[in-house]
Amino acid sequence: xxxxxxxxxxxxxxxxxxxxxxxxxxxxxxxxxxxxxxxxxxxxxxxxxxxxxxxxxxxxxxxxxxxxxxxxxxxxxxxxxxxxxxxxxxxxxxxxxxxxxxxxxxxxxxxxxxxxxxxxxxxxxxxxxxxxxxxxxxxxxxxxxxxxxxxxxxxxxxxxxxxxxxxxxxxxxxxxxxxxxxxxxxxxxxxxxxxxxxxxxxxxxxxxxxxxxxxxxxxxxxxxxxxxxxxxxxxxxxxxxxxxxxxxxxxxxxxxxxxxxxxxxxxxxxxxxxxxxxxxxxxxxxxxxxxxxxxxxxxxxxxxxxxxxxxxxxxxxxxxxxxxxxxxxxxxxxxxxxxxxxxxxxxxxxxxxxxxxxxxxxxxxxxxxxxxxxxxxxxxxxxxxxxxxxxxxxxxxxxxxxxxxxxxxxxxxxxxxxxxx
RNA sequence: GGAAAGGUGACUGAGUGGCUUAAGGUGCUGGACUGCUAAUCCGGUGUGGGACUUGUCCCACCGAGGGUUCGAAUCCCUCCCUUUCCGCCA
Numbered sequence: 368x369x370x371x372x373x374x375x376x377x378x379x380x381x382x383x384x385x386x387x388x389x390x391x392x393x394x395x396x397x398x399x400x401x402x403x404x405x406x407x408x409x410x411x412x413x414x415x416x417x418x419x420x421x422x423x424x425x426x427x428x429x430x431x432x433x434x435x436x437x438x439x440x441x442x443x444x445x446x447x448x449x450x451x452x453x454x455x456x457x458x459x460x461x462x463x464x465x466x467x468x469x470x471x472x473x474x475x476x477x478x479x480x481x482x483x484x485x486x487x488x489x490x491x492x493x494x495x496x497x498x499x500x501x502x503x504x505x506x507x508x509x510x511x512x513x514x515x516x517x518x519x520x521x522x523x524x525x526x527x528x529x530x531x532x533x534x535x536x537x538x539x540x541x542x543x544x545x546x547x548x549x550x551x552x553x554x555x556x557x558x559x560x561x562x563x564x565x566x567x568x569x570x571x572x573x574x575x576x577x578x579x580x581x582x583x584x585x586x587x588x589x590x591x592x593x594x595x596x597x598x599x600x601x602x603x604x605x606x607x608x609x610x611x612x613x614x615x616x617x618x619x620x621x622x623x624x625x626x627x628x629x630x631x632x633x634x635x636x637x638x639x640x641x642x643x644x645x646x647x648x649x650x651x652x653x654x655x656x657x658x659x660x661x662x663x664x665x666x667x668x669x670x671x672x673x674x675x676x677x678x679x680x681x682x683x684x685x686x687x688x689x690x691x692x693x694x695x696x697x698x699x700x701x702x703x704x705x706x707x708x709x710x711x712x713x714x715x716x717x718x719x720x721x722x723x724x725x726x727x728x729x730x731x732x733x734x735x736x737x738x739x740x741x742x743x744x745x746x747x748x749x750x751x752x753x754x755x756x757x758x759x760x761x762x763x764x765x766x767x768x769x770x771x772x773x774x775x776x777x778x779x780x781x782x783x784x785x786x787x788x
Numbered sequence: 789g790g791a792a793a794g795g796u797g798a799c800u801g802a803g804u805g806g807c808u809u810a811a812g813g814u815g816c817u818g819g820a821c822u823g824c825u826a827a828u829c830c831g832g833u834g835u836g837g838g839a840c841u842u843g844u845c846c847c848a849c850c851g852a853g854g855g856u857u858c859g860a861a862u863c864c865c866u867c868c869c870u871u872u873c874c875g876c877c878a
Contacts, residue, residue, distance in 0.1 A: 412847045422859040426806035442858045
């Protein structure tokens with residue numbers, strides 16, 4: 368959420384930012400609403416101040432044994448008048464807040480300006496494409512032949528996009544999760560969190576999934592809960608409505624399954640594990656001061672990259688331009704793995720700095736050096752998401768005979784197994 | 789699912805209709821004292837919003853939302869959460 372005062376004082380800059388984002392935001396209407404709100408506030412507060420004064424004098428009269436009946440009849444109507452004003456104010460407040468909740472974050476100054484994903488610059492890349500002297504097979508063929516997963520049976524019990532892993536495939540999932548959590552906790556200084564896999568409305572609003580993206584999520588309306596689309600939601604909202612007294616940055620990592628309806632992408636990338644409704648992911652979340660957030664964002668991105676380096680996978684980092692930036696993010700790096708049989712890059716991580724946008728929505732604050740409360744900055748990134756990581760491991764490490772060499776870093780986590788054959 | 793007791797500033801804990809402007813204590817912090825530490829003494833210590841003459845004034849907030857009243861932390865209603873007991877259960 369943006370600060371209404373900031374919008375009031377920087378209306379032109381906000382308008383320009385929204386154009387860069389391809390976002391349709393009526394700043395003028397918003398400011399008119401803000402103006403109306405402030406008028407109502409001063410009107411109703413004036414009435415309340417008067418009432419408080421009179422009530423106090425009635426108290427004194429009672430104490431002195433005088434009869435306050437005459438004054439009481441004078442004030443009797445005021446309560447209703449105040450309630451009417453309060454009611455109107457509540458409406459305007461709610462409308463304003465709702466409008467603010469639909470406004471995306473301002474891109475950071477360093478975010479490249481661009482129209483869509485074609486304008487996303489490549490920041491760096493690591494390693495090289497693997498050369499094959501045979502035609503590399505797609506992961507769905509490899510996995511089926513090696514009995515790593517059974518997508519037909521997954522579809523039978525839940526629907527397409529709900530993968531079912533079997534045997535060594537299931538173990539590979541578990542091994543990757545544990546490998547990543549160990550790396551982040553032991554080498555990168557993150558504390559592990561095992562959060563709830565369902566969140567309520569407030570949490571979903573705090574990180575920006577609601578109200579705008581309700582149709583992207585599964586829902587359990589009878590209980591007012593949503594299966595989480597990312598661990599970002601529970602882990603960030605842990606500190607909702609709190610003033611943090613611990614030393615910043617706070618760095619958390621969490622494994623969770625993620626549930627996404629993928630509404631609007633029907634028919635795209637549907638084969639195999641390319642785009643699924645349920646997947647496993649290890650996430651990293653940081654709460655930092657505004658001063659440290661840019662640097663912590665860079666470090667978090669490197670922490671995600673380290674996972675891929677240890678697994679010896681060819682990847683590149685791109686920076687999202689203003690036109691492609693996610694709703695809540697101010698700056699974002701995507702990390703993409705090369706998948707030879709797909710002949711394309713697959714996004715496995717999105718590392719975003721939200722500045723104070725989520726903190727303002729979720730009301731997460733800290734005390735700065737002056738002892739004043741201020742909103743923290745939140746940063747998060749996948750470290751990393753599994754299905755596409757599995758795709759890359761299978762497709763890049765395949766041999767002509769259909770066997771797959773496991774990356775050395777995984778051997779200890781696979782009970783010493785070095786090869787899927 | 790049933791029953792009971794609770795929910796008050798960073799923490800503890802008083803407060804059952806009007807000097808509550810939330811007591812007292814702990815913690816934090818500034819000062820005094822001190823060879824150092826400790827102890828002691830004195831002062832300061834919530835959040836959000838609004839107004840303008842930017843220094844003050846005003847409004848709201850005691851789990852959440854309603855209600856009663858001139859006036860609610862306090863009385864009433866609904867909901868949420870915590871703890872304990874019972875039931876069921878991996």
